[in-house]
Amino acid sequence: MAEEQLFKLDIVSVRLVKEASLLSDIPLENPEAVVDFMGKRLAEMDREVVCVINVDVKKHPINCHIVSMGALDYVVISPREIFKASILSNAASIVLLHNHPSGDIKPSENDMLVTKRIKEVADLVGIPLLDHIIVGWNNPKHFSFLAEKLMENGKVPSAGKCAERENELVQRRSHRH
Template sequence: MQLLEKNYVPLVRIHAVKEQNLPYGKRQLNTTQEVVEFSGQLLKDADREYVLVLSVDTKCAPVGIEVVSIGTLNQALIEPREIFKHAVLSNALGVFIIHNHPSGDVTPSTEDRLVTERLENAGKILGIKVLDHIILGEYGTFYSLAEEKRREMELCQQM
């Protein structure tokens, strides 16, 4: 009797695993400054670039934060699948992308701007809004790409 070859597909279950809880003192993060203060706890002594994703629910309350990339002194890999995997598993409505510049200079690079646009487009497809991409520097300095966009819109409206 000849044995029939069978192909098998693994049955999988995917879920997020909570590693620890971080105190943040508020139910909601309503301002860029609040997001910076909260996420800055994780990046204050970083000697290389880290990329965090802070996922929030419909009321802008954090549902999870994850380190999605650890890079080098001046770059870190940011892939949409890694950013949004966390958000999907957390049932998030939106995400804040946060990364640091160990040099202390918060000026966004061309790559920072391009990846932000790419992530915004990917988020639209998934129904998860990229609320901001924030670059952290030294001593609490930061740069918000969302605030930059709002300033540009205000200038255009004045013309």
């Protein structure tokens, strides 16, 4: 009789850990409210930083999650990292926010591609992307994909191109080191 081999299966749990609080009872219903809430903090960063603001059904912020810190002129963004805290926070929707340390708030080609990809994933998982906002260092203005009507279907390039561009950025970064 062959000896049965038992397999050990670990039980794991994932928890959202709260850090410092940002207080706001103002709903994030427009780009200006988002910039007032978090954009000014990001605009001061010396490298590109991407954060997600998770909001409830009334568009009140639940929390803010820094999903990626990059270099002076680029950052790699993964949908997996963007939605991790959103799902754990039971977010009704999200706002994507990042900075351009150069001060130029015009979206890059990669910004356009990433927005399309994140919007598609957001629609798929049922946590809508309300807006993607870019703030710039020493620049009182901001760029809102929603305000510029770029959140509508067909306005930004396909998600496949986003994956290609993201791979190029990762390869370029690995060659620098």
